[in-house]
Amino acid sequence: MSRDNILHKVRTALGRSAGQAVADPPPVRLRVPEIAMEDRIALMRSRVEALAGKTARVPTMEAAREFVAGAIAGKTAVASNAPYLVECGISSLPGVRTGIREVGELTAVCAQVDIGITSADYALCDTGTLVMIASPAEGRLVSLLPPAHIAVVPRERILTGLDELFTILPDPAAQTSSMVLITGPSQTADIEQILIRGVHGPGQVTVVIVG
Amino acid sequence: MGKRVSLFVTCMVDQLFPKVGMAMADVLERLGYRVDFPEEQTCCGQPAYNSGYHAEARIVARHFLKTFEASEAIVVPSGSCTAMVTHHFKDLFTKEPETLALVHAMEKKVHEFATFLTDVAGVEDVGARMDDVVTFHDGCHALRELGIQSAPRRLLARVKGLELREMVPSEECCGFGGTFAVKFAELSGAMARTKIDAIVGTGANTVVSLDPSCLMQIQGALSRAGLHVRTMHLAEVLASR
Amino acid sequence: MSVEFDRKIHDTLADANLQLAVYTATGRLKDKRIQVTAAGVLPDYQELRTQANAIKKHVIDNLDHYLEEFERNVESHGGKVVYCKDATDVSDFVLDLAKRRGSRLIVKSKSMTTEEVDLNERLAHHGLESVETDLGEYILQLAHERPYHIVAPALHKTRYDVADLFTKELGVARETVPEKLTLIARGVLREKFLKADIGISGANFLIADSGAVAIIENEGNVRLTTSAPKIHIAVAGIEKVIPRAQDLAVFLKLLARSATGQLVSVYTSFLAGPRRAGEVDGPEEFYVVLLDNGRTKLLPDRSKRESLYCIRCGACLNACPVYRKIGGHSFPWVYSGPIGAIITPQFMGVSHEPGLPFASSLCGACGEVCPVKIDIPKILLELRGDVRKSEAREGLNRIEKLAFRIFAWVMTHPRIYEMAGRMAASIAPTGDGKWIRSVPAPMSVGPLKAWLSERDMPPLPPKSFREMWRNR
Structure with missing residues (x-):
């Protein structure tokens, strides 16, 4: 069997025996800087915009709903099952499909609509990243299949960066089968290194910061 | 009486570019050093080592260690040959603890010429004058193994009449690489031509470097291309007045 | 050096268009890397490299321990780990699974590891359609070529090459605008994603404490490959394991910067097992193929073992003045550039292409940019020694060996040395x-x-x- 054969080769080459203890790995290196909320918001917006993403900052959940209503006017959209979108009243906007819990239906809808609307579990301001944790509330396909993605994020979820994320979530696998970090629109530079957005994933990403 | 230094001129300077060795001795003596030349010296062994002949490299390295055992400080007009002694000799003698001890003692005594001036002698202005526009080529071993970048530039900055123009990029290899230059001649030549494009782009009349081997490659390619840019070792520039 | 290696180098050097394309593309990637690793932008860049190196060293020195931990944790999430010793093992596993599930169509995201084992060709041989979905890899699959560069696989192709290829292979009207070419590929591949039963990805990191794989990309094809089909298979070399999810904070900062000059890639997928109860979408089955394929041969030698620290960022290719001249296809195996020059002889044996470790001026630019601090020049020197030992055993290259014995003798006899020099000068x-x-x-x-x-x-x-x- 290849498993035992490979592990045996590894141990022989390293001079180790099965089950032999190991010294501690180098200590975890996480440095969380202090960044004031206003600065986080400003940084988040400038990073997303530098990647040709769009951002908006709205004062209230109602204003978030207004903003999204404007953005999807005349278009078709699907919203994830995130409670925050329900609270904002975004899920009940006219023309928004939501509450889908069956994968076949979700795939079909996401492949048809113009816009996918989600919240985000966190945002990382130093890179302009959205952190999407798969759950009953957030499917993977809503932020992936439609050509445009709108993420509505309350400001208190904006973290400083990866180090803070992994401080809060030392092991994301404890709560999800999938955590995806999204930093700007889908892009490729595979033909003559010319940057093209929206190759497989959404070509437009809009981050709406609430508060 | 000044301090003593020994010259390791390298086989290349001995056989092909003796003026570089004379210039180096001249600069050191002007700074008050008593300069000697241990006559038993030949080569550091790098050609054999880089070609994979470790046993042969070890034989030549031992000869070097013996030749310079009594010297207090050894100055070398080459970053590459310096790095062979200070960074690679130890890998040749991992299984010989006694020789390894000699190697470690030697590592502290061997100095590349430019950094010997700035870091050991503590001088930047050696009183040189050369009315010329020059560009500086970073030899790869000097730059990446020895970390030498500012020393030669500080020395050049103090040469009266001299203007330094940096190449873009200055840190890219000239394509010499020892036996690489003849084993992969066509490739080495292509790399040299990219280098001389960068040199010509500066509009300088002279290319200066710490390494005679890079200068041989660059001058060889310049000459083949019919370009009238000359090459000089830093020691020759610093000996000018 | 083999005649073939020599010829490929010559042909590449003689192709002026290719020379310009490769030099320009690598130069751009190289400059972008320099910008985002500069002290003003990432002050702790050197510390991160040191930490990454220390983690990799620790893992490789205790590899069996971390593989077993990874395996346990993947299985605790309902995934399965499959150890494969070589190409046949991998294709047998995929074929068997496809047969049992009645699958005909596979979508693939970019993976150097699957290139290593010619997975697509092996699957096609058995009637399975396996489609590359990374745009560059898709172009190369249509052209029947292997990647030119670890991270920019179609770096040598112009828009006109791609236009010709799409017209011929896809039967579409000729387009030469890159945006339009991209849209054509998006359309064709989107359909494949939605129809495929199996998605095969690579993995940048195998995370032992989480039992998860992490994969980075920019296009979204990895996300589609790993989310849309019912089955996800991640294929990775055994050396890809890291101890903790928290170590990603170090590696993610280094990888995208070194590879493409981005702060982070557009997408980082952290995947731990199949879809869980209540989750809306995601695969029903999750497999991780752990491939040896020669990697265990690199472990016995303490210093050459470092070659397994590689995170496949491609920075050494962009920095290498040799790669920038001879390109990716001159190299004798799927891995090109400095990293290819050190791993190919170790995976395939030094006599596979004895000239390879010598095709370097030892300028050291590769080691300088390596995010995990692999001492590539030093390993090249060791491999050169290994080539000579192998030649000595086989009685090859005797004249050169003799020449260096004479060299050593002359250099230890100063009088002879001086005489020889003067004789040369006289003639x-x-x-x-x-x-x-x-x-x-x-x-x-x-x-x-x-x-x-x-x-x-x-x-x-x-x-x-x-x-x-x-x-x-």
Whole structure:
């Protein structure tokens, strides 16, 4: 069997025996800087915009709903099952499909609509990243299949960066089968290194910061 | 009486570019050093080592260690040959603890010429004058193994009449690489031509470097291309007045 | 050096368009890396490299322990780990699974590891359609070529090459605008994603404490490959394991910066097992194929073991003046550039292409940019020694060996050395003090001929340094 054969080769080459203890790995290196909320918001917006993403900052959940209503006017959209979108009243906007819990239906809808609307579990301001944790509330396909993605994020979820994320979530696998970090629109530079957005994933990403 | 230094001129300077060795001795003596030349010296062994002949490299390295055992400080007009002694000799003698001890003692005594001036002698202005526009080529071993970048530039900055123009990029290899230059001649030549494009782009009349081997490659390619840019070792520039 | 290696180098150097394309593309990637690793942008860049190196060293030195931990944790999430010793093992596993599930169509995201084992060709041979979905890889699959560069696989193709290829292979109207070419590929591949039963991805990191794989990309094809089909198979070399999810904070900062000059890639997928109860979408089955394929051969030697630290960022290719001249397809195996030059001889044996470790000026630019601090030049030097040992065993290259024995003897006999030098000077052309373009035919052999094929040589001086020193 290849498993035992490979592990045996590894141990022989390293001079180790099965089950032999190991010294501690180098200590975890996480440095969380202090960044004031206003600065986080400003940084988040400038990073997303530098990647040709769009951002908006709205004062209230109602204003978030207004903003999204404007953005999807005349278009078709699907919203994830995130409670925050329900609270904002975004899920009940006219023309928004939501509450889908069956994968076949979700795939079909996401492949048809113009816009996918989600919240985000966190945002990382130093890179302009959205952190999407798969759950009953957030499917993977809503932020992936439609050509445009709108993420509505309350400001208190904006973290400083990866180090803070992994401080809060030392092991994301404890709560999800999938955590995806999204930093700007889908892009490729595979033909003559010319940057093209929206190759497989959404070509437009809009981050709406609430508060 | 000044301090003593020994010259390791390298086989290349001995056989092909003796003026570089004379210039180096001249600069050191002007700074008050008593300069000697241990006559038993030949080569550091790098050609054999880089070609994979470790046993042969070890034989030549031992000869070097013996030749310079009594010297207090050894100055070398080459970053590459310096790095062979200070960074690679130890890998040749991992299984010989006694020789390894000699190697470690030697590592502290061997100095590349430019950094010997700035870091050991503590001088930047050696009183040189050369009315010329020059560009500086970073030899790869000097730059990446020895970390030498500012020393030669500080020395050049103090040469009266001299203007330094940096190449873009200055840190890219000239394509010499020892036996690489003849084993992969066509490739080495292509790399040299990219280098001389960068040199010509500066509009300088002279290319200066710490390494005679890079200068041989660059001058060889310049000459083949019919370009009238000359090459000089830093020691020759610093000996000018 | 093999005739083939020599010919490929020559052909690449002779292709002016290719020279410009490769030099420009690598130059751009190289400059972007420099910008985002500069002290003003990432002050702790060197510390991160040191930490990454320490983590990789620790893991590789205790690899069996972390593989077993990874395996346990993947299985605790309902995934399955499949160890494969070679190409046949991998394709047998995929074929068997496809047969049992009745699958015909597979979508693939970019993976150097699957290139290593020619997975697509093996699956196609058994009637399975396996489609590359990374745009560059898709182009190369249509062209039946292997990647030119670890991270920019179609770097050598122009828009016109792609236009011709799409017209011929997809039967679409000819388009030469990159945006439109991209849209064509998006359309074709989107359909494949939605129809495929199996998605095969690579993995940048195997995370032991989480039992998860992490995959980075920019296009979204990895996300589609790992989310849309019912089955996800991640294929990775056994060396890809890291101890903790928290270590990603170090590696993610280094990887995208080194690879493409981005702060982070557009998408980082952290995947731990199949879809869980209540989750809306995601695969029903999750497999991780752990591939040896020669990696265990690199473990016994403590210093060469470092080669397994590689995170496949491609920074060494962009920094390498040799890669930038000879391109990716001159290299004898799927891995090109400096990292290819050190791992190919170790995976395939030094006699696979004995010239490979010598195709370097040892300039050190690769080691300088390596985010995990692999001492590539030093490993090249060790491999050069290994080539000589192998030649000695097989009785090859005796003349050169003899030449270096003579070299060593001359260099330890200063009187002989001096005499030899003066003899050479007495017969060499003087060139009237000018640099010499050619020498008489009988002298134009070996290294001298090779030197003069590209460059002029210096005239030998009338007196050596030691003579001048004695006479002064």
